[in-house]
Amino acid sequence: MTTKALTEREVKGAQPKANKYELIDSSRERGAGRLVIAVYPSGAKVFAFKYQLDSKRQYVQLGRYPSMSLASAREIAQPLAGMVKQGIDPKVEIEKAKTKEEAELRIEAKKGSLGQLFEGYTQQMQLDGKRTYKAVLAVLEKEIYPIIKPDTKAKDVTVDDIKSVLGPIIRRGAAVQSNRVRSYLSAAFNYGLKHDNDPAKIGSDVLFGIVFNPVSAIPKQTAAESVGENYLTFDETRELLNTLENREGFKMGLHVAKLIQLCFYTGGQRPYELAASRWDAINWNEATLEIIADVSKNKRAHLLPLVDSAIKILEQLYAERDPLNPFIFPHRFDHTQHLRLYSLSQSLDRYRKARPDAKHFVPRDIR
Structure with a gap:
């Protein structure tokens, strides 16, 4: 086995043998672990970080060559070597990071979509005895989904998204309808804002993670004729x-x-x-x-x-x-x-x- 710094040419040219063997990339620093590349009889080459801590030898697999280059492997191995020098076990830290990432992904996966927001809002309307809950859902589905897909995370909807929905409605001469859709959207996002903090929703499978109402910054179309002021002769x-x-x-x-x-x-x-x-x-x-x-x-x-x-x-x-x-x-x-x-x-x-x-x-x- 070599103990000098490896080159890309050496890694690329390493040939398989009857048994697995390793090439070591020396860091010239004792007690900081070593980057190695294992060469298998099949011809596969895998980068790994090897170290010893508390008299125990450990092995962390980093990635396959050539998908992972020598330079990339060194970049990944460097902070791991720093941990070993401080007496921190990289394998334990990697497992902690993985557990944290999985937990964050689970939380992210629970954050509700726009479709779930509309369903939840109109279901609450039904519970509150609002007779128009089905009609409201139908309007939201008709006006919103062609512009913003229902599987979009509700928390990711922006002010510009709302403008892109209301703009075409106004341009087709339906300012009153635009105000109505704006009102429905505002109420739906207000529902989402309160949902996550509602004690009655503890344990809910859906959390929206909404931090602000994107409709609040958009004005109503005051030029639209007010109901009660317009009539037919x-x-x-x-x-x-x-x-x-x-x-x-x-x-x-x-x-x-x-x-x-x-x-x-x-x-x-x-x-x-x-x-x-x-x-x-x-x-x-x-x-x-x-x-x-x-x-x-x-x-x-x-x-x-x-x-x-x-x-x-x-x-x-x-x-x-x-x-x-x-x-x-x-x-x-x-x-x-x-x-x-x-x-x-x-x-x-x-x-x-x-x-x-x-x-x-x-x-x-x-x-």
Whole structure:
């Protein structure tokens, strides 16, 4: 065995023998261990750090040659030699570092994704009795996931990410929708901020690790018309209702069109309360629709009188109803769900684009 400093040429040229042998890279410093390269009969060459501590010989494998160069092996071996000189066992320290890294990786793996944040937030909405939790989740999934993937760690979402979501919504002329999405995002991140410190969540499999709300730095679009200050004139209302009968020049489904009409014919009833109502809530003999507590915004059930124009719409929908779906306004694909309000917003967007001279309004302005 050689005891002089090795060269890259010697390492590269070392040939296998019948038995394993080692080449030693001398550091000319006693008691600091040695870098060696073991040459196996198979031709494999492996760098290792050998040392003796407390009369025990130890061996730490560093890496295979040529994936690890001689220079890299020396760089790794240098701090290990320093430990030996101080009486510290490198093998023990390496094991400690490995254990710490594995623990940090486990903690990192538990930090929740954006998808888990949205699921947790809307589940909390459901527990709090908020009726719109499904609609909120649907809006977040529709508006956010095309820009920020759901498996993104929630803690890694930045202010610029949020701007990249809201910007396109504003540019398509939906400032009100932008404010709504901003509000949902802000509430979701506030939920995440509190989640990790909630005593009720001790032992939770998910920790978000959020340190600030990235939405807080982004202003609302104050230029968006405030609900309650915008309304349609009688002529504009008449034009809209007539247009909904044939829906020429823009794309709008039958159920969305009838929902808008029914909102008018029920005196400005909230779109969600109608969309989430079931057929068994209608009393055809007394011409009433019961808005049940679970659907009502104020959590109080109430009866809605139905005028002839409203009855006519409901009779038309009943004749074409999906027997597997209990809702008056069924979801297009899911037999267990009702129509989502973002379908209503999208349809009104298309209506306004087809009529650029029409006044801008949103579903809530119908009230």
